[in-house]
Amino acid sequence: MNQIPSAVAWTWLIVALPLAGFVVNGAFSFFAPNAKRAISAVGVGVLVAAFAVAVVVVRAVGAAPPEEPWILTYWSWMPAGSLQLDFALQVDQLSAVMLMVVTGVSAMIHIYSVGYMGEDPGYARYFAYLNLFVFFMLVLVLGANFPVMFVGWEGVGLCSYLLIGFWYEDKVNADAGKKAFIMNRIGDFGFLVAMFLIFQTTGSLDFREVFAAAPAIFEVGGATITLITLALFLGCTGKSAQIPLYTWLPDAMAGPTPVSALIHAATMVTAGVYLVARANVLFAMAPISSAVVAGVGALTALYAATIALKQWDIKKIIAYSTVSQLGYMFLGVGVGAYASGIFHLATHAFFKALMFLAAGSVIQTLHHAYHATGRHEDAQDLRNMGGLQRYLPWTAALMWVGGLANIGVPPLAGFFSKDDILARTFARGHEAPLFYLFWALGAVGALLTAFYMTRLMAYAFHGPNRTGEREREHLHEAPWVMTGPLVVLALGAVAAGAINLPAVLPGHEWLARWLEPVTFMGGLYLVEGQLGAATEWTLLALAAGIAAIGMIGAWQLLKPAVLKPAREAPAETGIQRVLLRKYYVDEIYDTLLVRPLAWLSDRVLWKTIDAFIIDGVAVNGVARVARLVGWVGSRLQTGQVGTYVVIFVLGTIVLLRALLRS
Amino acid sequence: MFWLFAALAVGGALMCITRRSPVASALWLVQTLFSLAAIFVLLDAQFIAALQVMVYAGAIMVLFLFVIMLLNLGRGSATDMRGWTGRLVALALGLLLVTELWVLVRSPLASPLQLPAGTLSRVAQEQGVVAVISDSLFRTYLVPFEVTSVLLLAAIVGAVVLAKRRL
Amino acid sequence: MLLGPALAVSAILFSLGVAGVLLRRNAIIIFMCVELMLNAANLAFVALAQQLGPDGQVIVFFVMAVAAAEAAVGLAIVLAIYRHKQTLDIQNLNLLRG
Numbered sequence: 001m002n003q004i005p006s007a008v009a010w011t012w013l014i015v016a017l018p019l020a021g022f023v024v025n026g027a028f029s030f031f032a033p034n035a036k037r038a039i040s041a042v043g044v045g046v047l048v049a050a051f052a053v054a055v056v057v058v059r060a061v062g063a064a065p066p067e068e069p070w071i072l073t074y075w076s077w078m079p080a081g082s083l084q085l086d087f088a089l090q091v092d093q094l095s096a097v098m099l100m101v102v103t104g105v106s107a108m109i110h111i112y113s114v115g116y117m118g119e120d121p122g123y124a125r126y127f128a129y130l131n132l133f134v135f136f137m138l139v140l141v142l143g144a145n146f147p148v149m150f151v152g153w154e155g156v157g158l159c160s161y162l163l164i165g166f167w168y169e170d171k172v173n174a175d176a177g178k179k180a181f182i183m184n185r186i187g188d189f190g191f192l193v194a195m196f197l198i199f200q201t202t203g204s205l206d207f208r209e210v211f212a213a214a215p216a217i218f219e220v221g222g223a224t225i226t227l228i229t230l231a232l233f234l235g236c237t238g239k240s241a242q243i244p245l246y247t248w249l250p251d252a253m254a255g256p257t258p259v260s261a262l263i264h265a266a267t268m269v270t271a272g273v274y275l276v277a278r279a280n281v282l283f284a285m286a287p288i289s290s291a292v293v294a295g296v297g298a299l300t301a302l303y304a305a306t307i308a309l310k311q312w313d314i315k316k317i318i319a320y321s322t323v324s325q326l327g328y329m330f331l332g333v334g335v336g337a338y339a340s341g342i343f344h345l346a347t348h349a350f351f352k353a354l355m356f357l358a359a360g361s362v363i364q365t366l367h368h369a370y371h372a373t374g375r376h377e378d379a380q381d382l383r384n385m386g387g388l389q390r391y392l393p394w395t396a397a398l399m400w401v402g403g404l405a406n407i408g409v410p411p412l413a414g415f416f417s418k419d420d421i422l423a424r425t426f427a428r429g430h431e432a433p434l435f436y437l438f439w440a441l442g443a444v445g446a447l448l449t450a451f452y453m454t455r456l457m458a459y460a461f462h463g464p465n466r467t468g469e470r471e472r473e474h475l476h477e478a479p480w481v482m483t484g485p486l487v488v489l490a491l492g493a494v495a496a497g498a499i500n501l502p503a504v505l506p507g508h509e510w511l512a513r514w515l516e517p518v519t520f521m522g523g524l525y526l527v528e529g530q531l532g533a534a535t536e537w538t539l540l541a542l543a544a545g546i547a548a549i550g551m552i553g554a555w556q557l558l559k560p561a562v563l564k565p566a567r568e569a570p571a572e573t574g575i576q577r578v579l580l581r582k583y584y585v586d587e588i589y590d591t592l593l594v595r596p597l598a599w600l601s602d603r604v605l606w607k608t609i610d611a612f613i614i615d616g617v618a619v620n621g622v623a624r625v626a627r628l629v630g631w632v633g634s635r636l637q638t639g640q641v642g643t644y645v646v647i648f649v650l651g652t653i654v655l656l657r658a659l660l661r662s
Numbered sequence: 663m664f665w666l667f668a669a670l671a672v673g674g675a676l677m678c679i680t681r682r683s684p685v686a687s688a689l690w691l692v693q694t695l696f697s698l699a700a701i702f703v704l705l706d707a708q709f710i711a712a713l714q715v716m717v718y719a720g721a722i723m724v725l726f727l728f729v730i731m732l733l734n735l736g737r738g739s740a741t742d743m744r745g746w747t748g749r750l751v752a753l754a755l756g757l758l759l760v761t762e763l764w765v766l767v768r769s770p771l772a773s774p775l776q777l778p779a780g781t782l783s784r785v786a787q788e789q790g791v792v793a794v795i796s797d798s799l800f801r802t803y804l805v806p807f808e809v810t811s812v813l814l815l816a817a818i819v820g821a822v823v824l825a826k827r828r829l
Numbered sequence: 830m831l832l833g834p835a836l837a838v839s840a841i842l843f844s845l846g847v848a849g850v851l852l853r854r855n856a857i858i859i860f861m862c863v864e865l866m867l868n869a870a871n872l873a874f875v876a877l878a879q880q881l882g883p884d885g886q887v888i889v890f891f892v893m894a895v896a897a898a899e900a901a902v903g904l905a906i907v908l909a910i911y912r913h914k915q916t917l918d919i920q921n922l923n924l925l926r927g
């Protein structure tokens with residue numbers, strides 16, 4: 001293990017700064033909720049400072065790439081018997097990438113929030129939560145053992161809950177928060193089970209020790225390792241909104257838009273991908289689990305894309321797009337292309353944050369317009385938009401950049417990362433034809449992605465405006481504090497692809513080589529499928545072609561001109577209705593799980609078993625016998641405590657005597 | 663030294679159970695507790711002795727006195743002592759118990775468990791008085807320790823609920 | 830070695846506590862006698878800890894915590910009883926009568 005550079009010792013500051021911001025802003029929210037300048041200075045300042053420190057640390061990592069993770073132990077956390085847990089942070093190539101993404105994107109979103117949330121009475125509370133979220137997210141990506149990571153994992157879940165229900169006066173928002181929380185609990189159960197199993201089998205929870213010991217302890221494809229990784233993946237499906245636990249994410253759009261951008265697009269929901277990449281040894285040793293990860297990812301990618309086709313709420317479309325893109329990331333890490341998954345995570349953080357923030361600008365100006373004229377219309381409904389590029393030229397242009405990156409138009413970031421995942425899935429096809437199926441699912445998903453993104457852009461920014469006659473004059477471009485971060489994120493969305501260009505292009509696969517020390521352990525168990533240059537070029541061309549077909553198709557098929565505003569729009573029918581109602585999955589969950597459970601609890605468990613059998617026969621029956629005995633016994637009871645004490649002491653003496661005899 | 667404090671403790675306890683006024687009883691009990699603290703020191707349990715003074719003689723007994731004063735029981739009205747039968751029963755049972763315990767005290771300890779003489783005081787010399795107890799308290803007995811905190815919390819809540827006039 | 834004498838004192842104190850409980854009718858004094866018994870047990874623990882290692886002292890620590898909890902709840906009950914009955918004489922507290 002090489003020497004830890006002195007710069008890395010500053011890592012604690014990255015984590016501590018947002019926490020300090022949370023404390024200060026939390027104090028502000030109680031004592032001076034209107035000191036908005038100070039709140040902004042603290043909230044944004046700590047993030048910018050944390051980003052600066054992160055840059056220093058990552059530069060140190062870049063200057064002397066560690067063979068093994070640098071572990072910074074701060075204090076002994078839980079020394080209980082054979083469980084020795086330290087509160088330790090870990091810096092390596094993978095956490096360096098996550099550090100840059102988390103602190104960088106967070107800093108941008110914090111700046112944007114200054115403009116977006118400026119008029120909200122809960123401004124201080126908002127920034128306090130946001131800072132707290134970043135703190136937990138950093139704990140998550142920097143933690144050096146499973147429990148520390150779990151603290152971050154739970155913490156981001158808590159902040160997500162707090163921020164989804166930020167406008168808690170509205171019951172819908174509070175309910176969405178609860179839904180996210182409960183869905184995440186199901187996933188966390190899996191995470192916990194996995195931790196218990198890991199501790200039981202390896203006797204440790206430190207990443208370094210567990211991963212080093214794994215090859216000796218587990219047998220490849222054995223039942224234990226498969227169970228552990230499946231349980232871990234259950235945690236991932238909850239946190240990262242995959243089938244079957246994805247339904248909370250679209251509802252989570254009830255929170256403020258920058259929150260959606262930060263938590264539900266760029267950072268928290270990618271925690272599952274990070275976890276799989278971090279535990280790559282374990283997943284690589286469990287081929288079945290890896291295939292499940294890839295399969296769920298591919299299915300989710302396609303499935304969420306179909307739902308996004310027919311949503312009218314601009315944020316819901318982006319939310320389903322996020323679910324779909326997360327599916328791609330899981331497809332990537334599932335087929336053993338850990339670097340590709342992380343690559344897509346990084347690029348996605350840029351372009352999806354960009355999409356959300358741009359959508360936020362649109363929503364805000366519509367909201368203001370409707371507020372100014374006093375009409376109650378849905379400011380998030382695409383049918384109330386249209387032609388907005390005339391009023392918000394910057395936002396429109398920047399959102400196009402994000403949209404094109406999301407679609408995967410070369411040479412934007414999303415093109416390279418998505419193609420990377422699909423190409424590596426295709427490469428595994430030699431091994432098992434199943435991977436060809438996953439590839440096909442992913443490719444169709446990419447086609448639908450191009451379609452729904454183009455639809456979003458076309459309906460929002462092109463064609464005639466449907467906002468309303470009087471409202472139109474209130475539509476205006478967002479202030480610079482909001483468009484500025486968009487520009488930075490757009491640069492990222494354009495250029496981030498350069499960090500991992502495919503092997504056939506110059507500078508090839510820099511990120512994959514950078515992550516090599518982290519992922520090589522997992523790589524030992526994988527048959528790396530090699531693609532010829534010709535195949536790779538074909539796949540690149542195919543990806544570009546898919547994007548083009550989707551976009552052109554959408555442009556041809558959709559007619560923004562004939563669209564009616566939301567209040568006049570006719571009800572959907574047939575398949576459109578099914579898609580609009582998200583395949584009725586919420587209703588199916590309600591019918592299949594919630595109601596039977598409620599019925600079971602109500603009728604069977606409560607009324608039959610509890611009320612009749614337990615209460616009626618068992619409890620009351622016993623009680624009747626007891627009452628009979630008691631009636632006899634009660635003749636003995638004088639109610640005098642003193643008498644009882646005498647008898648009690650006598651009994652003690654007799655017992656003691658008996659003990660001494662023996 | 664030991665016998666002095668032992669005599670004080672026993673005497674205090676005797677006075678405690680025979681004084682008419684609750685306040686006097688409580689103060690005699692305080693004497694017993696202080697003497698016990700001194701005995702603890704002689705038994706190499708300095709930390710426990712400090713706790714005894716602070717928690718028992720300090721906090722708990724103040725609580726008792728506080729309640730006695732609050733209920734204005736200071737001037738014991740009629741005696742709350744039992745009649746002659748009660749006193750005889752108490753005396754008899756007390757003597758019976760003490761004889762039995764005496765037998766128990768005389769029985770030898772299982773020798774393999776015994777530490778060499780002076781071990782505890784040596785540990786206290788080397789690592790400090792608190793280390794003697796803290797080491798096993800926060801390692802072996804970590805979980806009971808945490809459970810104790812829950813118990814205290816429950817007691818606080820319970821005390822508030824019970825003592826509150828109207829909820 | 831003070832083990833034997835200490836245990837003897839412990840036994841005497843414990844018996845005095847028991848006798849006190851039997852002797853008195855005032856609920857608060859009965860409580861104090863219970864505290865006396867707990868202390869006698871503590872003394873036994875501490876005395877044995879000297880022979881058997883410091884675990885005994887840890888138990889004393891727990892006993893103190895429990896005693897504190899017990900005193901808090903017990904005195905709260907005493908307060909409630911007094912408010913209800915205007916007396917603490919346990920002869921008048923016969924709600925347990927069958």
